[in-house]
Amino acid sequence: MGIFGFGSTTTPAVEEQEEVYAPMQFEESIVDDNVYEKMPDFMSSISYDAAKLQPMALQGGIDFLQVEDHSSSAGGASLAPSRGWTDDLCYGTGTTYLAGLTLGGAYGMAEGLRKSSGAENAKVRLNTTLNTITRRGPGLGNAVGVVAMLYNGSTALLDYCQGTHNVFSSIGGGAIAGAIFKSTAGPRAIAISSAVCAGVGGAWSLLVSMWTDQ
DSSP states (O other): OOTTSOSOSOOHHHHHHHHHTSOOOOOTTSOOTTTTTTSOOGGGGOOOOHHHHOGGGGGTOOOOOOSTTOOGGGSOOOSSOOSSHHHHHHHHHHHHHHHHHHHHHHHHHHHHHHHTTTOSSHHHHHHHHHHHHHHHHHHHHHHHHHHHHHHHHHHHHHHHHHTSOOHHHHHHHHHHHHHHHTTTSOHHHHHHHHHHHHHHHHHHHHHHHHHHHO
């Protein structure tokens, strides 16, 4: 009521506030199911040049590295795809070292278990076995790794001189590697090591040739 009991109890400010905070009524008639179909297809009006999107297309296309078509004249025979003698050197030396380390460790473990069969307790037996493993494993791994490195380097040099790779390069590389490896052990040891490494190199080359020809 007003001051003297006359007039309305609702002020204009209250009515304006109610209109501001009144929830908007959602009209379903505004939404049309076909509204997306009526939109213009703006992509049809865009023109583009494929040469600008791919500049390499104007330069003869993109060249890809084809490992299978690579000639093996740059290095020795290998089971894995190789781009040259450096790949053969890394792969051959690494895999041969790991193989020698594994075989030497297995031989050292068998030797240690055999030597420590009469040990007083398990601690002494374990210590003896570990000592033989660490002595045989790295020793054999280092030896065959050095031979593999010399073999791949010698084979790559012979391939470079001949212009191609053949089994004679592997045999010659093995002979050179064996001779250098035992060069300080006397003529007899040099001859034996050279013959063994030459045989292994020739057998490996024939095995790779048979594998790749299949």
